[in-house]
Amino acid sequence: MDLSQAVQDLFNDIRDVAQIIAPIVAVIGFVCLGIMYMGSSLPIISDWKRDNPKAASQVVIGLLFVVFASSVTALITFS
Numbered sequence: 001m002d003l004s005q006a007v008q009d010l011f012n013d014i015r016d017v018a019q020i021i022a023p024i025v026a027v028i029g030f031v032c033l034g035i036m037y038m039g040s041s042l043p044i045i046s047d048w049k050r051d052n053p054k055a056a057s058q059v060v061i062g063l064l065f066v067v068f069a070s071s072v073t074a075l076i077t078f079s
Contacts, residue, residue, distance in 0.1 A: 019070065022066050022067075026066050026070070029062060030063065032059065033059050036055065036056055036059070037056070
């Protein structure tokens with residue numbers, strides 16, 4: 001196996017792992033974001049949201065990054 005084939009295999013493996021992990025992370029993120037919004041009436045969550053006012057926007061930015069990264073890995077093809 002030459003170096004170019006090894007590098008190609010490495011990137012294919014990374015792409016495959018990213019395509020498996022990205023949707024799982026996105027689902028977990030959307031569920032947690034829903035819990036943050038819908039659970040605001042619970043004292044624990046409302047106190048946490050008050051202490052972390054940027055948390056929801058950071059979760060949304062993270063989810064956008066995950067969706068973008070999974071889209072890019074889906075578009076990358078090595079021949």
